[in-house]
Amino acid sequence: MPFQFRVRPRLPLAALLAALLASASLAPAQAQTGASYPNRPIRLVVPFPAGGATDLLARAVSQKLASQLGQQLVVDNKAGAGGTLGSQEVAKAAPDGYTLLVATSSTHAIGPHLNPRLGYKVEEDFSPVGQIAQAANLLLVTPGLPVKDVRELIALAKSKPGQLNYASSGNGTIVHLSTEAFKSQAGVFITHIPYRGTGLSMPDLAAGNVQLLIDSIVSGLPHVKDGRIRALAVTGRSRSALAPELPTVAESGLPGYESVTWFGLYAPKGLPAALQTRLNQELNTALQSAEVRERLARLGAEPAGGSPAQFAALVKADSERWGRLIRERKITLD
Numbered sequence: 001m002p003f004q005f006r007v008r009p010r011l012p013l014a015a016l017l018a019a020l021l022a023s024a025s026l027a028p029a030q031a032q033t034g035a036s037y038p039n040r041p042i043r044l045v046v047p048f049p050a051g052g053a054t055d056l057l058a059r060a061v062s063q064k065l066a067s068q069l070g071q072q073l074v075v076d077n078k079a080g081a082g083g084t085l086g087s088q089e090v091a092k093a094a095p096d097g098y099t100l101l102v103a104t105s106s107t108h109a110i111g112p113h114l115n116p117r118l119g120y121k122v123e124e125d126f127s128p129v130g131q132i133a134q135a136a137n138l139l140l141v142t143p144g145l146p147v148k149d150v151r152e153l154i155a156l157a158k159s160k161p162g163q164l165n166y167a168s169s170g171n172g173t174i175v176h177l178s179t180e181a182f183k184s185q186a187g188v189f190i191t192h193i194p195y196r197g198t199g200l201s202m203p204d205l206a207a208g209n210v211q212l213l214i215d216s217i218v219s220g221l222p223h224v225k226d227g228r229i230r231a232l233a234v235t236g237r238s239r240s241a242l243a244p245e246l247p248t249v250a251e252s253g254l255p256g257y258e259s260v261t262w263f264g265l266y267a268p269k270g271l272p273a274a275l276q277t278r279l280n281q282e283l284n285t286a287l288q289s290a291e292v293r294e295r296l297a298r299l300g301a302e303p304a305g306g307s308p309a310q311f312a313a314l315v316k317a318d319s320e321r322w323g324r325l326i327r328e329r330k331i332t333l334d
Contacts, residue, residue, distance in 0.1 A: 044102065045089060045099065061292060061296075064286040100265060102263060106172075109321075126269055129280050130306060131311040137178060137261070143228070143229060157190055163191075166211065167213045170196060174259070179214050184328070
């Protein structure tokens with residue numbers, strides 16, 4: 001019988017090529033769902049200048065996260081417009097876990113109520129990862145003010161409506177709103193003097209040109225210790241380990257008052273659930289480390305943690321609170 005050469009059908013080869021192509025196309029998706037994440041450096045956007053409280057906190061946590069993830073976290077300061085410029089940039093980034101944002105009360109709970117053209121919507125444009133920390137402030141007064149505690153401050157303000165001034169870091173900032181909340185709850189009228197930053201107001205506070213300032217415990221405490229200004233209380237729910245001798249505003253004259261700044265980690269909307277879970281777990285692990293807790297304590301911040309859902313609920317409640325105050329006090333950016 002003559003030899004017959006048979007050509008095998010090409011379908012198996014085509015099917016093989018198709019399978020290889022499908023496998024290749026799945027590789028990035030698998031990386032994005034956590035199988036090999038992260039395989040390159042992660043960009044951590046801080047929407048405020050270097051050296052500020054948010055930047056210092058982000059760097060404290062990012063170093064530990066980098067060690068745990070085995071990849072560098074590159075802190076990228078994208079300051080401007082009260083933190084909204086950097087937030088806008090992250091909102092538009094790819095939801096692949098390689099661009100993250102350190103947000104604050106100002107960017108995600110206050111800003112949306114003050115600027116209707118913000119460029120992002122918190123619930124529609126971001127995936128919550130977890131709360132990093134929260135920090136209270138100090139209620140500071142000029143040294144010559146004849147009050148020893150919050151109760152006496154309120155009595156003095158009521159006896160001199162509009163004659164006392166308070167400084168802030170600008171319209172719509174957490175410093176501004178914290179003082180407006182104090183005024184509202186205490187039923188007093190104190191005149192607002194906005195500055196471009198609380199640091200610029202310190203000389204005037206020391207000199208008595210303004211009488212009151214609510215400022216970060218980190219930046220305010222050194223001035224208290226050198227005797228230039230006086231601290232009456234802390235604005236948190238409990239006393240601060242940095243100044244345990246200071247009572248809270250609530251326990252020293254204004255029950256129910258509390259004002260803290262929270263810091264949290266976000267990714268762009270659409271982050272795969274596996275990556276959200278992984279990043280949340282890594283964040284919680286980092287916040288449990290003695291090294292990170294010690295660094296946060298030096299910044300006057302209390303580590304938080306928790307689930308993405310808990311963080312989202314916190315932001316929603318905080319947003320509703322500040323939004324209500326903004327409407328009631330008719331606060332604007334002008």
